[in-house]
Amino acid sequence: MTKSLFLSFLFSVLFINLFAQQSELSVEKIMQDPKWMGTFPSNVKWDQNSSGIYFNYNKEADPADSLYRIRLASPKKIEKVSWTEEKEIDFARGTYNKSKSKKIYSKGNTLVIFDIKSGQETELLQFPENISRPNFLANEDWIAFSADNNAYIYSQKSGILKKLTQIKSGDAPKDKDPKSSDKAAYLEAENLKLLSVVKEREDTKKTTKEIREARKEKEAYTYYSGDSRVTNLQVSPDAKFVTLTLFNRGKSDATIVPDYIDASSYTRDLNTRSKVGADETTVALAIYNIEKDTVYQVQTSTLPGIKDLPDYVTDYPDKEWEAKEREVITSQAYFSDNGQHAIVNVRSKDNKDRWIARLDLATGELTSLDRQRDEAWIAGPGIGWSMGGGTLGWLPDNKHIYFQSEATGYSHLYLLNVSNGTKKALTSGNYEVFDPFISKDQKSWYLTTSEVGPGERHFYKMPLMGGKMEKLTSMTGNNDVTLSPDEKHMAILYSYSNQPWELYYKKNSAKAEAVQLTSGQSEVFQSYNWRDPQLITFRAEDGAQVPARLYVPEASVKNNAAVIFVHGAGYLQNVHKWWSSYFREYMFHNLLTDLGYTVIDIDYRGSAGYGRDWRTGIYRHMGGKDLSDQVDGAKYLVENYGIDKDKIGIYGGSYGGFITLMALFNEADTFTSGAALRSVTDWAHYNHGYTSNILNEPFNDPIAYERSSPIYFAEGLKGNLLIAHGMVDVNVHFQDVVRLAQRLIELGKDNWEMAVYPAEDHGFVEPSSWTDEYKRILKLFNTTLLDN
Structure with a gap:
């Protein structure tokens, strides 16, 4: 090493250490085992008698959480439940x-x-x-x-x-006397014609068999499910029918993830998911007719629009598209209390349609009651997915069904009269409804909504047929309510932006005060003044108002550099007023802000919490509006917070890692450096359930995949890139970044590095891995954003 290089290296080390000393926090402190933060309740439930609240907790620093209890008679006492006692407790269920x-x-x-x-x-x-x-x-x-x-x-x-039923897996037994081939039948006939003794013996055997068959009682009907797995057995209220789901996973090719550090010391192959487009799953609903002693499948061919083609086919004029009956997934049956009616939720496997249909149990025929069509994909809170019906059921009058729909662009609660088809919205507005259920007296709804704002969740009560909602919670943040079986009390898991989850108790009244039952923060965690990020919006290039959380440093330490964090996807929101599931990243952002960075965390297009249009803004182009939202966020910081346009970094994991790659490859003039963690590099290699929603299937819509996959844009890399990935990631496979690495090598790029973690899956679990990863991220930003 030359003297000049050594001095440069020494300066960088001293520079990094200087900034690290400006915060009470460190990467090592933040990324250690989360137990250092304290203990926080989860998985709340009541006992049958509404006398006690049970929850997972770890008051005694055990290796893992245990079951604890607070009795309403003594709310200040937190009791640990023994293993033997836990087995005898009757929780609210049934x-x-x-x-x-x-x-x-x-x-x-x-x-x-x-x-x-x-x-x-x-x-x-x-x-x-x-x-x-x-x-x-x-x-x-x-x-x-x-x-x-x-x-x-x-x-x-x-x-x-x-x-009621006689169901067996596998195929029915084959005939013990299979039909002979033409050649064998000819030889047998010739033999019987020529040899009288043989013919007489065969005739006797035939007669004996016929007499025995005539005397034998008729065997009970047996239904053989073949290769399908039987689930969701439901007996109709009049016991005349049984509905059953036939699930068959098919024979899709699985992918292999090698585990190089298996305890055996041999490389062990992990069988994991198939790739998008390889889904051969079939789901059908069948009816076991008890009186007729037979089974038949529910018919979906008459559903309106069952043969409709998606709009994207117009992008492929040279391909011949056949308008054929689409594959669907049918939910279990939902029976009215009197047993006279049944409904099902049906989804098309191309993700474009959801039907709620009336089921004729005697014939298996369906009559559509409500069709929701989305040229992007059907989703949203309370809307059935896979084999589930989501929010779906009957009112006590046996005339109305209830369900959720994004018909207005936000997921709301609806009633529909099955006799005349009249549909009524019980909720409306630019907010979403979560987990509605009917009260025990069947006069009201209980539901959680974001009516106060997309960053808050509150619990409400509303008349059964609609009307004014009564807000039962008042604490700003997220109020996750578990109602007692007698509906007189609420157990509330509550958190705020800078306060982890705690358990509260409150009487079922808007006027009652919530009483805090747990206080689990450790002293060392409490000793730091955790920031309450500002919730802001900024204007995107297309005029949309984009939500974000902003961390602004003190003027005395501000370094005019910024870091943008990109949350993961699935369907997730991170700009809100409650404790984030990204709590490590939240703490890291506090550290960055202490060091003088301005940090912004954006709920880009595709995020949850803002309705249908926001959710589907990434349809057929991931790395489109979701990326431009990051670019516009960077411009907002430059224009409003004095950020140097050449000192902007970006990082994130999973979908956030994908966006980081797209940012460095396609927006190199905006982002100087980025850390892509467990990132998807080619969507054609990701799973079916998530990817086919947004990009359709690669063999049907290659345009969507090629413009959405970072590996096609790697030549655009100009800034500094850190790639980090777990080697036993069974979600986003390590193969993703291996293929990208080869592409970068072939392109002659030398401004990137890769950190691999042999013991980690998609979600890291080892503190040493978290620490190593985030030390590298901090080093990347310190050396590329501050020393230039």
Whole structure:
């Protein structure tokens, strides 16, 4: 090393250390085991009697969280529940009868009924197999349940147990006397014609078999499910039908992820997901007709628009597109209480349509009640996905169904009269509805919404047929409410931007005060003054107002450099007033701000919380508006916060890593450096469920994939790039960055480096890995944004 190089290196080290000393925080402190922060409650639930709140917690510094309890009679006392006691606790679960006076549920292979008034639990039946999905039939003496892939009903009065179905996996047994080939049949006929003794013996055998068959009782009908797995067995309230889902994963080619540090010392191959476009899953709904002793599948061919082609086909005029019946996924059946009606949720596998349809159980025919079409893709809070129906069910009047829809651009709650088709919106406005459910007295709705603002969540009560919503929570931030079984109390998991989750208790009244039950922050965590980021909006190039969280340093330490953080995707929001799931990154942003950086965290196009148009703004072009939102955020900082346009860095993980790559490859004049963590580099190599929603399938829409995949734009790299990836990542495979590395090598790029983590999956778990990764990120920004 020359003297000048050594002095330059020494200056860089001293420069970095100088800035590191300006904060109480360090990467090592932030990225250590999160236990240093304290203990925070999760997984809240009530017992059957509404007398105690149970939650996961770790008050005694155990290796993992344990079950704790707070009794309403002594709310200041937090008790750890022993393992033996935990097995005996009856948590709020099960299915109510119509009057809500009793509840039925299972404990392993035992069927249990719970009397609400007396609080008494009674065992009704012990079965050889585990019992699942028990519920009351219309005649509430009878209880239906499933076990061992078959449906049963049980009478409480008589103790009679009836097996309704005979379902077996695999194929039906083949005929023991298969038909002979033409050659074999000829030889047999010739033999019988020539040899009388042989013919007489065969005739005797045939006669004996016919007599035996005539005397034998007719075998019960058996339905064989073949290669499909039977799930979601549902007995209709009148016990005349059983619906069942037939799920077949198909034979899609799985991908392999090598584990190089397996305990055996041999490289072990991990079988993981298939790639987008390779999905061969089929999901069908079948009906077991008890009276006719037969099974038939629900027919979807009559659904309106079932053969509609998507709009994007116009981009491929040279390809011949066939308007054929699309593949669909049908949910379980949802029965009215009186058993006279049933509905299903049906989704097209191309993600463009969602139908809610009335099901004729006697024929398997469907009549569409509501069709939601989206040329991008169907999604949003409460809208059914995969085999689920989302928010879907019947009102007690057996005439109205309820569901959520993005018909107005935001996910809201609707009623529909199945007899006349009249649809009514119960909620409306530029906000979203989450997890609505009907009260026990069946007169009201309980629901969570973002009506106050996209950055807050509150719990409301509303009349069953619609009307004014009563806001039951008041703390600014996120109020995640678990209502007690008697609906008299609320357990609230609450957090704010700079305050991790704590448990609160409140009576079910808007006027009642919330009482804090836990306080889990450690002293060392509390000793730092964690910032409350500013929630702002800035104007994008297309006129949209883009939400962001902003961290502004003190003027005395401001270095005129900025870092943009890009959150991951799936369907996620990070600009809000509650404790972020990206808590390590939040703490890192506090460290960066201490060091003089201005940090911005953007809810770019594609983020959750802002309705349909924001969600689908990335359709067929990831790296389009979601990237331009980052560029516009950088311009906003330059114009309003005195940021040097040559001192802007960007980083993020997963989708955030993808955007970082697109930023450095396509917007090199805006971003000087970036850290791409666990990033997708070629969307044709990612999974089907997520990718096909946004980009369709690569063999049908290659334009969308080629303009959305960073590997096609690697020649644009000018700035400084850090790539970091776990080698046993079964979500975004290590292969992604290996292929990109080869491309960068072939392009002759030398301004990049890669850090690999042999022990890490997509979500890092080892503090040493987190520390190493973020030390590299900090070094990248310090050396490329400040020393230039």
